[in-house]
Amino acid sequence: MLRRAAAIAGKDLRLSVGGGQGLVQAMLLGLLLIFLFSLSRPTGELVSGQAAAAIFWLASAFGLVLVFNDLFSLEEVGGCRLGLLSSPVPEHSVWLGKGLAGFLLLVLSQMVFLPAAAVFLGQDIRGSVPTLVLALIGVDWGLAALGALLGALAQGQAARESLFSVILFPLLLPVLLGGIRIFAGVFSGEPAPDEALWAAIIVAFDAVFSAAGAFLFPFLYTGEE
Amino acid sequence: MTSSASAHEMDRPPRKTSGGGEPVRTHMGDGERGDVRVEVRGVGKFFGSKLVLRGVDCAALAGEALLVVGGNGAGKTTLLKIMAGLARPSAGVVDVRVPPEACAYLGHATFQYPRLSAVANLTFWARMYGLAPSRAELEAVLERVGLARVAGEPAGTFSRGMAQRLNLARVFLIGPRLVFLDEPGTGLDPASQELLRREINGLKASGAAVVWVSHHLSADLPFAEKVLHLRDAGVAYFGPAAEFDAGGLTC
Amino acid sequence: MPNIKILSILSLAALAVGQWFIWSYAPLEETMGVVQKIFYIHMPLAWWALVSFFVVFVASIRHLMKRDAGSDILAGAAAEVGVLMSGLALVSGSIWGRAAWNVWWTWDPRLTTTLIMWFVYAGYLVLRGSGMGGERRALVCAVLGVVAFLDVPLVFYSARIWRSVHPAVLASQGGGLEPEMWRTVLVNLGAFGVLWLTLVLGRFGLGRAEERARALLLGGREGA
Amino acid sequence: MNGYVVAANAAVWIALGAYAAYLALRGQGIAKRLQQLEMLRDSKDK
Numbered sequence: 001m002l003r004r005a006a007a008i009a010g011k012d013l014r015l016s017v018g019g020g021q022g023l024v025q026a027m028l029l030g031l032l033l034i035f036l037f038s039l040s041r042p043t044g045e046l047v048s049g050q051a052a053a054a055i056f057w058l059a060s061a062f063g064l065v066l067v068f069n070d071l072f073s074l075e076e077v078g079g080c081r082l083g084l085l086s087s088p089v090p091e092h093s094v095w096l097g098k099g100l101a102g103f104l105l106l107v108l109s110q111m112v113f114l115p116a117a118a119v120f121l122g123q124d125i126r127g128s129v130p131t132l133v134l135a136l137i138g139v140d141w142g143l144a145a146l147g148a149l150l151g152a153l154a155q156g157q158a159a160r161e162s163l164f165s166v167i168l169f170p171l172l173l174p175v176l177l178g179g180i181r182i183f184a185g186v187f188s189g190e191p192a193p194d195e196a197l198w199a200a201i202i203v204a205f206d207a208v209f210s211a212a213g214a215f216l217f218p219f220l221y222t223g224e225e
Numbered sequence: 226m227t228s229s230a231s232a233h234e235m236d237r238p239p240r241k242t243s244g245g246g247e248p249v250r251t252h253m254g255d256g257e258r259g260d261v262r263v264e265v266r267g268v269g270k271f272f273g274s275k276l277v278l279r280g281v282d283c284a285a286l287a288g289e290a291l292l293v294v295g296g297n298g299a300g301k302t303t304l305l306k307i308m309a310g311l312a313r314p315s316a317g318v319v320d321v322r323v324p325p326e327a328c329a330y331l332g333h334a335t336f337q338y339p340r341l342s343a344v345a346n347l348t349f350w351a352r353m354y355g356l357a358p359s360r361a362e363l364e365a366v367l368e369r370v371g372l373a374r375v376a377g378e379p380a381g382t383f384s385r386g387m388a389q390r391l392n393l394a395r396v397f398l399i400g401p402r403l404v405f406l407d408e409p410g411t412g413l414d415p416a417s418q419e420l421l422r423r424e425i426n427g428l429k430a431s432g433a434a435v436v437w438v439s440h441h442l443s444a445d446l447p448f449a450e451k452v453l454h455l456r457d458a459g460v461a462y463f464g465p466a467a468e469f470d471a472g473g474l475t476c
Numbered sequence: 477m478p479n480i481k482i483l484s485i486l487s488l489a490a491l492a493v494g495q496w497f498i499w500s501y502a503p504l505e506e507t508m509g510v511v512q513k514i515f516y517i518h519m520p521l522a523w524w525a526l527v528s529f530f531v532v533f534v535a536s537i538r539h540l541m542k543r544d545a546g547s548d549i550l551a552g553a554a555a556e557v558g559v560l561m562s563g564l565a566l567v568s569g570s571i572w573g574r575a576a577w578n579v580w581w582t583w584d585p586r587l588t589t590t591l592i593m594w595f596v597y598a599g600y601l602v603l604r605g606s607g608m609g610g611e612r613r614a615l616v617c618a619v620l621g622v623v624a625f626l627d628v629p630l631v632f633y634s635a636r637i638w639r640s641v642h643p644a645v646l647a648s649q650g651g652g653l654e655p656e657m658w659r660t661v662l663v664n665l666g667a668f669g670v671l672w673l674t675l676v677l678g679r680f681g682l683g684r685a686e687e688r689a690r691a692l693l694l695g696g697r698e699g700a
Numbered sequence: 701m702n703g704y705v706v707a708a709n710a711a712v713w714i715a716l717g718a719y720a721a722y723l724a725l726r727g728q729g730i731a732k733r734l735q736q737l738e739m740l741r742d743s744k745d746k
Contacts, residue, residue: 007352015340078380079334085311086330086405087353149623153603153616166602167620170595171627174634181638197637201630208626216619219540223311224612272610275694313543480727484720514708521712564715568708575704671716678723685730692737 001093008089008097009104012071016105022070026063026109031116033059038120047121049188053180056110056117057139060179061172063109064143065165068102068151076155085223095217099148106140126189131182138202139179142209146171149213152220178202260287261322262403262434263308268317270303277303279458281317285403285451290425290435292466294442295455301438302332302407304455308436309405323403326354329396332407335388336395339381343372343391346380350395358398370394370420386417393424404428406437410445422448480678487670494660494667502660514572516660520668522565522590527672528558529593529625532600536621539614548614549683550676551621552604555597557675562594588635589628596624 016023037055041047047055075081084094117123125132150168154160178198185191192198263285270278277300285291285308293301306312308319309330321328337346344363351358358366367373370390375383380391389409396404406425410418425448428435439445446452452469454462462469498516505512535551538544569587570580581587600620608616653661 004353004355007349011338011341011349015338018340074338077339078337079332080336080338082311082330082332082334083336083350084353086309086328087350088325088328088355089353146623149619153620154606163599163603163606167596167599170592170599171623173592174627174630177634177638194637198634201634201637205630208630209623212623212626216540216622219615219619222313222612222615223306223309224313224609224615315543510702510705513705517709517712560715560719564712567711571704571708571711575702675720675723678720678727682723682727682730685727685734689730689734689737692734692741 001090002096004089005093005096005100008084008094009100012074012098012101013104015074016067016070016101017108022067023105023109025070026066026105027112029066030059030063030109030113033062034113034116034120047123048184049123049186050180050184052117052121052123052187053183055121056113056183057176057179059113060106060110060140060143061169061176062165063113064102064106064147065161065168067105067109068098068147069154069161069164071098071102071105072151072155081155081221082223085221091218091221092214094221095148095152095213098151099144099213102147102151103140103144106143107136110136110140123187125186127186127191129186131191131195132186135179135182135186135199135202138199138206139175142175142202142205143172145206145209145213149209149217149220152217175202175205178205261285262287263322263436264320265304265308266318266320268304268307268314268319270300270307270312271315276458278307278314278455281455281460283453283460283463285434285436287402287432287434288429289450290429290437290448291451291453292442292445292449293436293438293453293455295461299455300458301455305405305407305436305438321403327400327402328405329399329401329403330405330407331392331396331409332405333411335380335385335392337380337383337388337391340379342377342379343367343383343394344376346391347395347398351398354399356398362398366394366397367391369397370424384414385412386414389413390417390420393421396428397424400431401428402433404433404435406435406439408438408440410439410441480674480681483670483674483677487667487674490667490670494664497660497663502657503654505657508576511572511575514568514575516664517668518565518568518572519661520665521561521568522586523665524668524672525558525562525565525590525593526628528554528561528676529597529628531676532558532597532621533625536618539618540622543614545614545687546684548618549687550680551617553676553679553683555600555604555621556679557672559594559597559601560675561672562590562597565590566594583635583639585632585636585639588639589632592631592635593624593628596627600624 034055037051038047075084085091146168150164150171153167154163178201181192181198182195185195261284265281265283268278268281269276281304283291293304295301303312307314308321309328310319310321310325311330336350338349341349344367347363347366348358364373364376367376370393372387372390372394375387380388383391389412392409409421413421422445425435425437437445437449446466446469449466451464452462452466453460454469494516498513502513502516504510531554532551535547535554539547539551566587569590573582574580600617603620604613604617606613
């Protein structure tokens with residue numbers, strides 16, 4: 001099951017990095033957002049750690065939508081969804097494969113967003129880097145788990161990006177707030193006292209939506225039009 | 226392999242309506258009993274409130290091709306998808322007696338990633354079936370469908386005929402014992418059509434059961450042993466191809 | 477359906493009794509005065525909105541298991557009433573906040589959770605309205621119905637921790653309520669419950685009737 | 701009577717009333733249509 005999920009993720013990464021729309025669009029949109037928000041401050045004044053963190057995670061959420069929409073449209077082009085469903089691959093390893101590929105693509109685009117935040121929003125890492133990395137992985141895991149599940153939701157629909165975002169963003173709030181609070185602490189140097197609580201929420205979110213994803217994905221990913 | 230046993234003498238597993246419960250295909254998987262590869266009992270299907278299939282009973286036997294014919298919207302593709310486990314029946318049971326590794330589906334869509342090369346496409350699908358074919362095996366199967374010289378080319382540059390040949394190569398790689406074909410011949414050049422029919426006979430000779438939805442009854446009938454004619458969401462005829470009179474059938 | 481008419485009359489009567497309790501039975505709150513009376517309709521609305529979302533959750537699970545049209549229609553009906561009631565809870569909540577503390581929005585965890593749920597289930601209704609095929613739409617909505625409800629506790633706790641940074645001023649009205657006030661709250665909770673039931677059953681009957689009409693329209697052949 | 705209280709109550713009761721009326725209207729409409737369809741179907745079967 002893992003081997004096949006890895007095979008799917010590998011194929012998706014090769015297609016996405018090799019010239020896919022999803023990754024490039026995610027990076028460009030994210031950068032644009034970060035730049036635009038930097039205009040919200042009079043030039044001299046510094047952007048607060050929390051505002052910068054919020055902008056960073058907002059850019060990531062939009063990137064998530066574009067990445068996963070592209071990952072699932074890869075299957076629709078050649079009708080490969082029926083190929084996957086007719087093969088002995090269990091549906092939840094398609095979810096795992098897509099989630100893995102989406103996670104890595106998201107981290108890749110965030111490697112661009114972080115320096116952009118430093119440049120445009122005048123931030124630098126004053127807090128502990130391991131906290132930043134751990135929080136990034138934890139939050140991205142939740143984003144990928146839910147993104148992979150709901151990515152299959154709006155396939156084959158007109159305006160599927162907007163339908164997907166309208167439904168996905170509110171659900172992501174708990175884990176986004178966690179990411180924002182911990183990143184704000186790292187950017188500003190004084191970590192918030194309740195970071196442990198936020199870590200607990202992020203882990204809980206990851207657990208709930210990993211289980212929900214694996215269990216509910218087969219209902220979404222079917223051969224029915 | 227003449228099939229003496231007709232569908233009725235099969236010992237009947239308990240009738241299990243798969244209307245409710247998990248969307249999982251009912252797999253016997255414990256090897257062949259007689260030579261039925263897939264049996265359909267009382268299958269019905271609703272799209273919202275539109276009745277598409279009702280009370281369909283049929284079976285596909287090893288070494289035989291079951292030709293599924295009927296007018297447009299008679300539910301042919303829907304039945305095929307239900308038999309292949311791609312869609313859930315609203316009622317009835319699909320009893321597949323072959324493990325998923327031995328089932329292959331070949332439809333309108335060519336199951337290809339345009340930016341991957343022919344070999345890369347085949348390797349990916351092989352891995353989905355848990356196979357790890359050597360370079361030689363891949364080239365052999367591409368040679369068989371006449372695509373050896375474009376093995377490295379991205380599949381997106383292929384014509385419809387070449388794409389369907391790559392699809393056929395995928396089916397050979399799997400070595401299935403149960404094959405579902407959804408109008409494979411549409412849009413093919415004559416040479417590819419000829420190859421397709423020759424290979425369908427090859428599959429039958431290798432003991433595979435073929436369930437074949439077709440639009441060209443006159444051309445495909447000679448290659449089929451059994452015919453299932455669907456009309457008004459029900460079964461108008463299910464039996465040997467020889468006795469099927471195609472009179473009045475407009476497709 | 478005759479019992480809808482009975483239920484409607486019953487809910488009107490119950491609401492009237494509720495109003496009597498609010499305006500003449502419940503004593504005036506000393507600090508906020510008459511403004512506090514908004515609470516008696518705000519809290520029941522928020523409560524029954526949450527119950528609606530729970531009904532959507534249960535109906536969605538049932539649809540995933542049984543694939544029957546009834547639970548899908550019920551989920552749709554409950555979601556619609558839930559979005560309406562949570563919307564009204566937000567409106568009344570913010571008007572009350574404005575009147576009592578001169579701030580349109582307080583980061584009270586319950587209010588924030590209601591807002592997020594309003595967004596999620598409004599998205600659910602948008603999805604339900606999209607042109608997807610009947611069977612797939614029902615399945616997709618069922619999955620979202622389950623996922624959305626799983627998110628409620630997470631949203632609530634994250635809103636509560638988030639709030640601790642801005643000490644919200646909203647007094648969670650539970651505490652210092654006098655007995656008469658409590659009785660008024662309970663009566664109104666019951667009254668709004670009858671109204672909620674009427675609206676959900678009415679909308680459910682409507683959905684059933686529309687499904688039946690579509691079946692008749694499509695050539696009237698009854699299924700196996 | 702405080703303006704805010706009036707505003708809140710007005711908003712709530714008007715919205716609930718409008719929704720109930722909307723349901724009632726749609727209910728009548730669909731009931732009529734069902735009757736027509738059933739008559740149509742019965743006439744077809746005779």
